[in-house]
Amino acid sequence: MRATLTNFIMGLAGVSMLLSGCASGPSTSAQLPPASFVASQEGPGEEYVIGPLDELTIFVWRNPELGAKVQVRPDGRITTPLITDMTAVGKTPKMLAEDIKGALAQYIQNPLVSVIVNNFSGTYSQQVRIVGATEKPASLPYRANMTLLDAMIAVGGLSEYAAGNRARLVRFDKETGKQKEYKVRINDLVKHGDTKANVLLAPGDVIIIPESMF
Numbered sequence: 001m002r003a004t005l006t007n008f009i010m011g012l013a014g015v016s017m018l019l020s021g022c023a024s025g026p027s028t029s030a031q032l033p034p035a036s037f038v039a040s041q042e043g044p045g046e047e048y049v050i051g052p053l054d055e056l057t058i059f060v061w062r063n064p065e066l067g068a069k070v071q072v073r074p075d076g077r078i079t080t081p082l083i084t085d086m087t088a089v090g091k092t093p094k095m096l097a098e099d100i101k102g103a104l105a106q107y108i109q110n111p112l113v114s115v116i117v118n119n120f121s122g123t124y125s126q127q128v129r130i131v132g133a134t135e136k137p138a139s140l141p142y143r144a145n146m147t148l149l150d151a152m153i154a155v156g157g158l159s160e161y162a163a164g165n166r167a168r169l170v171r172f173d174k175e176t177g178k179q180k181e182y183k184v185r186i187n188d189l190v191k192h193g194d195t196k197a198n199v200l201l202a203p204g205d206v207i208i209i210p211e212s213m214f
Helices: 001-026 095-102 148-154 186-192
Strands: 055-060 067-069 078-079 083-087 112-121 125-131 137-141 169-171 178-184 208-211
Touching: 055 095, 067 078, 083 095, 095 112, 125 148, 137 148, 148 186
Parallel strands: 125 208
Antiparallel strands: 055 067, 055 112, 078 083, 125 137, 169 178, 169 208
16 A cells, blocks of 8 residues: 555656646747858849839830839839839839830830839838847848848847847748748857858748847
């Protein structure tokens, strides 16, 4: 009887320790592969999508009077000679050129149109946003081969009370249609130069940096 009672108490103690370990154990999030500080070779990014406030040059071959330098309005539209309120946001330069070509076809025969992006902001889905305990939270236009180090340099690094190693990177997964969270070690990256803490960014990434509780 005494042995049975002892075994029962030991069993309860084991279960208690197991539950305690599960409750206090660290919650791990997915990890991203490291990116080198200096890329061995540069590759092209995704095709650029025009966003509000982008500045464009529209060129119509042999008809310069129909071209223009325009800024995409906050409502996502542009106005050029003979064309009023054409939607530009969400289109690639090639797509917009085709739409302008179609609109001008009723005035001139076989127009050849080119669209050049001079200054860009991009759509929100193409920007990298850094919020929380940083020197200057910002929304940065994504560029090909952009890394976490590039983004942190752009925002001036971590603030005094930042918990950089508890930062999270939120990314939209196009395949699943859901958001994924990744753990990033910004403190190790910017203060200790840990190359393994640098990761490649993607258009639309959001980096959240909490403050330390101490």
